[in-house]
Amino acid sequence: MVTQIIYKTLLASFILVLSLLVAMYSTLIERKVAGWFQDRHGPNRAGPWGLLQPLADGVKLFFKEEFMPGSADKLLYILGPSLTMFVALLTSAVIPWGPDLVINGTAYPMQVADVNIGILFVFAILSIGVYGIMIGGWASNNKYALLGAVRASSQMISYELAMSLSIITIVMMTGSLSMREIVAQQQGFSWNIFYQPLGFLIFLICAFAETNRSPFDLPECETELVGGYHTEYSSMKLGFYLFAEYINMFISGAVMATLFLGGYHFPGLDKLGLSPNVFAFVSFMVLFTKITFFGFIYMWIRWTLPRFRYDQLMKLGWKSLIPLAILNVVITGVVILLNQ
Amino acid sequence: MFTQYIFHFLSVMALFSAVMMLASKKPIHSVLFLTLTFFAIAGHYVLLNAQFLAVVHVIVYAGAIMVLFLFTVMLLNLNKDERSPKPMWVNIMAFIAGGMLMLTLIGIFRGYEIRSLQDPMTTQIGLVKNLGKVLYHDYLVPFELSSVLFLTAMVGAVLLGKKEQL
Numbered sequence: 382m383v384t385q386i387i388y389k390t391l392l393a394s395f396i397l398v399l400s401l402l403v404a405m406y407s408t409l410i411e412r413k414v415a416g417w418f419q420d421r422h423g424p425n426r427a428g429p430w431g432l433l434q435p436l437a438d439g440v441k442l443f444f445k446e447e448f449m450p451g452s453a454d455k456l457l458y459i460l461g462p463s464l465t466m467f468v469a470l471l472t473s474a475v476i477p478w479g480p481d482l483v484i485n486g487t488a489y490p491m492q493v494a495d496v497n498i499g500i501l502f503v504f505a506i507l508s509i510g511v512y513g514i515m516i517g518g519w520a521s522n523n524k525y526a527l528l529g530a531v532r533a534s535s536q537m538i539s540y541e542l543a544m545s546l547s548i549i550t551i552v553m554m555t556g557s558l559s560m561r562e563i564v565a566q567q568q569g570f571s572w573n574i575f576y577q578p579l580g581f582l583i584f585l586i587c588a589f590a591e592t593n594r595s596p597f598d599l600p601e602c603e604t605e606l607v608g609g610y611h612t613e614y615s616s617m618k619l620g621f622y623l624f625a626e627y628i629n630m631f632i633s634g635a636v637m638a639t640l641f642l643g644g645y646h647f648p649g650l651d652k653l654g655l656s657p658n659v660f661a662f663v664s665f666m667v668l669f670t671k672i673t674f675f676g677f678i679y680m681w682i683r684w685t686l687p688r689f690r691y692d693q694l695m696k697l698g699w700k701s702l703i704p705l706a707i708l709n710v711v712i713t714g715v716v717i718l719l720n721q
Numbered sequence: 722m723f724t725q726y727i728f729h730f731l732s733v734m735a736l737f738s739a740v741m742m743l744a745s746k747k748p749i750h751s752v753l754f755l756t757l758t759f760f761a762i763a764g765h766y767v768l769l770n771a772q773f774l775a776v777v778h779v780i781v782y783a784g785a786i787m788v789l790f791l792f793t794v795m796l797l798n799l800n801k802d803e804r805s806p807k808p809m810w811v812n813i814m815a816f817i818a819g820g821m822l823m824l825t826l827i828g829i830f831r832g833y834e835i836r837s838l839q840d841p842m843t844t845q846i847g848l849v850k851n852l853g854k855v856l857y858h859d860y861l862v863p864f865e866l867s868s869v870l871f872l873t874a875m876v877g878a879v880l881l882g883k884k885e886q887l
């Protein structure tokens with residue numbers, strides 16, 4: 382019992398540090414990718430290949446002047462970025478990061494909490510994720526911040542619907558709400574993406590909207606709203622908002638890889654006859670590669686597509702994605718019924 | 722023992738935030754305290770081994786309904802206390818009506834014998850499998866009827882929201 386608690390604490394800390402590290406270096410990779418797409422070098426002054434750039438940025442953010450608008454609601458102003466960061470880190474608890482580790486003959490699952498309603502937990506976190514932005518945007522007492530917050534919340538509520546509907550098909554196919562069970566059923570090459578290509582596409586589009594990434598980054602649209610919901614934020618509070626976006630990218634990539642790309646499974650990997658711990662490590666690296674792939678897609682799209690207009694965004698969500706997702710649910714239901 | 726401490730913590734949190742919801746001056750604070758109350762209640766569900774209910778509670782109340790409340794309060798910017806002061810007789814009437822409701826509730830619960838619940842850890846009724854079976858097997862017709870009710874409410878809301886005459 383005690384070893385279990387120690388193990389879970391270690392695992393949770395490891396995932397926390399990993400998420401922060403990945404988010405840190407995503408900022409560098411994002412700028413490198415941008416440089417590549419625009420035929421320039423990107424940051425290369427701090428350290429070899431600009432490897433120290435995230436550190437320099439972090440130090441800069443910490444030492445910037447801390448400014449709070451006089452008319453702001455003090456407590457809520459601080460609560461906003463803290464809540465955003467907290468919620469961004471919470472989802473990683475239910476993601477199965479790899480097969481069981483075996484230490485001294487006991488199996489330790491590489492998942493912090495194997496709740497039997499894992500997917501719903503992800504949705505619950507997703508649905509409260511909007512609070513941080515709304516509270517921060519409102520507490521700043523600035524019209525641009527408020528507009529950004531209102532945009533963010535209505536966008537996230539709208540796209541949550543299509544996202545949940547596209548997941549329902551996965552739940553129907555696997556017959557379980559547990560993330561662990563869903564990964565277990567995609568062993569080898571029977572990944573969900575081959576059975577649910579439409580569902581995957583809808584989920585991917587919605588993930589862009591939920592993480593407020595371009596082309597759906599209207600909450601912080603600088604041509605209209607100065608800086609959007611974090612206009613009045615400075616120093617590390619702004620850093621938290623920006624950082625949370627990258628953590629969200631990482632975690633949403635992990636969720637997508639888990640639900641659609643077979644999680645930590647790779648065809649033929651379990652037939653190599655590796656020892657359990659090496660196998661767990663290799664599987665974890667497989668999952669990590671898939672997440673990196675999604676991270677690259679996020680950046681790829683950002684530097685390729687222009688930003689949507691707000692009415693286009695709403696039209697896409699309500700008039701295209703939701704009907705398509707419902708159609709997908711109906712078709713899946715019929716196919717499952719016929720195959721019974 | 723440990724769960725007892727959590728139970729006390731959650732109960733204090735629920736009561737405190739419920740009182741603060743009523744006592745707060747700013748409507749936004751009230752909304753946020755109500756959200757906190759919902760989280761405390763979701764915690765109680767988890768203690769009762771009803772994780773499905775807890776998560777659905779968070780998704781529906783904290784994630785959807787309260788976000789819409791927050792949204793409305795923000796858009797209307799009710800922050801400045803511009804509501805006209807109510808006349809005295811309204812306050813007196815509200816006091817009498819509320820007091821009568823409280824008397825009724827006390828009367829009901831005085832005569833009510835508290836049955837000891839079956840242990841939720843052994844019945845596992847709050848888990849999604851058992852709950853699904855009960856809902857879709859024993860109570861299928863009421864369940865479907867309630868979804869029709871929701872649809873009616875939705876159609877009504879759209880109808881009221883339309884500006885032009887149909």
